Amino acid sequence: MSARARLVMFLAAALSLGVLVLWAYGGLPDFGHYRGPYGDVLNAVSVPERNITDVVTAVNFDYRGFDTLGEEFILFAAVIGVAILLRAQRDEEQREASEFAFGRSAPRTSDAVRVVALSLAGPTVVTGLYIVAHGHLTPGGGFQGGVVLATALLLVYLAGEYSFLRRAAPLSLVEVCEAIGGGGFAVIGLAGLIAGAAYMENVLPLGQVGQLNSAGTVPLINLAVGLEVAAGFVLILVEFLEQTLMVRLKEPT
Amino acid sequence: MRSALQLVTLTLVAGGGLGVVLTRDPLRQAVVVSFFGMLLGILFFVFQAPDVALSEIVTGAVAAPLMILLALAKVRGGAE
Amino acid sequence: MSLYPFIVAAWLLFVGLYGIVTSRNLIHLIVCMQVVQASTYVLLLSIGYRHDAVAPVFAEVPVGTPAVDPVVQALALTDVVVGATVSALLFAMAVQVHKRSHTLDPARLVELRG
Numbered sequence: 001m002s003a004r005a006r007l008v009m010f011l012a013a014a015l016s017l018g019v020l021v022l023w024a025y026g027g028l029p030d031f032g033h034y035r036g037p038y039g040d041v042l043n044a045v046s047v048p049e050r051n052i053t054d055v056v057t058a059v060n061f062d063y064r065g066f067d068t069l070g071e072e073f074i075l076f077a078a079v080i081g082v083a084i085l086l087r088a089q090r091d092e093e094q095r096e097a098s099e100f101a102f103g104r105s106a107p108r109t110s111d112a113v114r115v116v117a118l119s120l121a122g123p124t125v126v127t128g129l130y131i132v133a134h135g136h137l138t139p140g141g142g143f144q145g146g147v148v149l150a151t152a153l154l155l156v157y158l159a160g161e162y163s164f165l166r167r168a169a170p171l172s173l174v175e176v177c178e179a180i181g182g183g184g185f186a187v188i189g190l191a192g193l194i195a196g197a198a199y200m201e202n203v204l205p206l207g208q209v210g211q212l213n214s215a216g217t218v219p220l221i222n223l224a225v226g227l228e229v230a231a232g233f234v235l236i237l238v239e240f241l242e243q244t245l246m247v248r249l250k251e252p253t
Numbered sequence: 254m255r256s257a258l259q260l261v262t263l264t265l266v267a268g269g270g271l272g273v274v275l276t277r278d279p280l281r282q283a284v285v286v287s288f289f290g291m292l293l294g295i296l297f298f299v300f301q302a303p304d305v306a307l308s309e310i311v312t313g314a315v316a317a318p319l320m321i322l323l324a325l326a327k328v329r330g331g332a333e
Numbered sequence: 334m335s336l337y338p339f340i341v342a343a344w345l346l347f348v349g350l351y352g353i354v355t356s357r358n359l360i361h362l363i364v365c366m367q368v369v370q371a372s373t374y375v376l377l378l379s380i381g382y383r384h385d386a387v388a389p390v391f392a393e394v395p396v397g398t399p400a401v402d403p404v405v406q407a408l409a410l411t412d413v414v415v416g417a418t419v420s421a422l423l424f425a426m427a428v429q430v431h432k433r434s435h436t437l438d439p440a441r442l443v444e445l446r447g
Contacts, residue, residue, distance in 0.1 A: 003355070003440070006354060006355075007354065007355060010350070010351065010354045010355075014347055014350065014351070017347075018343070018347065021343050021346075022343075025336060025339050025343075028339065028380065030335045030336075031335045031336065031337070031338055031339065031379055031382065032335065032382055032383060032384035033383070033384070034380070034381055034382060034383040034401065034402055036402065038402075038404055039381065039389075039400075039401070039402030039403060039404055039405075042389075042403055042404065043389055043391075043396075043400045043403065044396065044397070046391075046403075047391050047396050048396070053390060053391045053392040054304070054389075054390050054392070055389040055390065055391070055400075055403040056304045056389060056390075056403045056406045056407050056410065057304070058403075059403050059404055059406075059407040060407045060410065060411065064404075064407060068411055071411045071412075071415050072411075074415050074418075074419070075414065075415050075418045078415075078418040078419050078421065078422040079418060079421075081422045081425065082421050082422050082425045085422075085425040085426060085428070085429050086327075086425055086428070131307070137392055138390060138392055139303035139304045139307055139388070139390055140304070140307065141304065141410075143308060143410060143411060143413075143414045144304070144307045144308050144311055144410075144414075146414075147308075147311040147312055147315070147316055147414060147417075148311055150316075151311070151315055151316075154315075154319065210392065229414060232418065233316065233418075236320070236418070236421045237319070237323070239425075240320070240323035240324070240326075240327060240425075241323065259338075260337065263337060263338055263341045264341075266341060266345070266371075266375070267341045267344050267345065270344070270345045270348050270349065270368045270371065270372075271348050273352075273364060273365070273367075273368050274348050274349065274351065274352030274365050274368060275352075276361075277357065277358065277361055278361075279358060279360040279361050279364070282360075282361060282364050286364055286367065289368075289371070293371055293374070293375075296375065297374070297378060297409075300378045300379070300382050300401070301382065301386060301387060301388040301389075301400075301401045302378050302388065302401070302406045302409070303388050303390065304406055304407075304410050305374065305378065305406050305409045305410050305413065308409075308410050308413040308414055309374070309413050312413055312414055312416075312417040313367075313371075313413070313417070316417050317364075317367060317417055317420065320417075320420065320421050320424055321360060321364065321424070323424075324360055324424035324425075324427060324428055325360065327428045328360075328427075328428055328431045328437065
């Protein structure tokens, strides 16, 4: 159908959806007057019960840990999907790449970019590890810290050191790390079953509020999730870059 | 609406979303998406949600434009 | 005026859907989907917000202080990262589509079937 007909149909559908949305909004409490009981209960109970000061992390990895396990596996499956799709394409085109490699030279990265990127790569790794480790004390956690860690490797690539990126993060090692992170979460949940409680219940010693090794299983789960998210994003990055950069690597030096 | 800061940030986010959709060229859209991610991060921070703001800044302003540019590079690399 | 955040969430939803419907480039389409996802985050966080409350992190404030809802923040947090990864998968699929049909235009993709 023509673009105009599609647009008219969309406007009609959007109008009816808009009416439904506004009708639903009538049933919500006013903005700023949150009523629900669960938020207040969790805020009051999280510090005395589990010694976790960041209640959002407590909800994510302790009270509602099973759902986070499911979401982590969505991430895992999406990364595997990217790897499968792009590797099949790369194997087919590997034979043609060498034909148009000659006569192409990649521009050298400017010195300003190299200096800034390389000097920021180290602090970014430290920041990422800090965010992962302190997830149960201050805002942060495995998901955010994992992406920051992957960004550090991206900075190395931006500085033009792609060969270092290939050596520091070979595909086999990255895949193993991602599998360990993903499986680690599920296995840590088994500790609950072994101790005689429910799956993924917080059974390790809780420690003191505000200490780094408090809150039982939550720091371990944070580490597993951080490893998995970092490895996942690095895998996506390397898969996308593999073919684009293969031509650059073959240039006559 | 108690705070002018929330009002202004919400309006900027609405404008940013419109800007992302109206930028048809994916290469320019990568930059606009990065900006939109930063605006969303500020909005989440103003709504007292530092965890979500951290998440959004790291993925929306860094990882999403990166993947757009990589997808474009792969597409154009084969088309030449 | 107390409905303004919800109106902005609905606006983002419809703007994103309009972008998806009228898109001529698969990569532009996937980015518009990210705008739709952003509308759900804004809606979730607006539902959990409480006036004159602090963030639900009790590292330095005493435990009884009124705070905003942590459950919706937990929902939005994992969703942001997982949404970015699923977008990466969609980009990989768009790259494959371009390789097979040499076009990224959704309107032309229908004609090139078979």
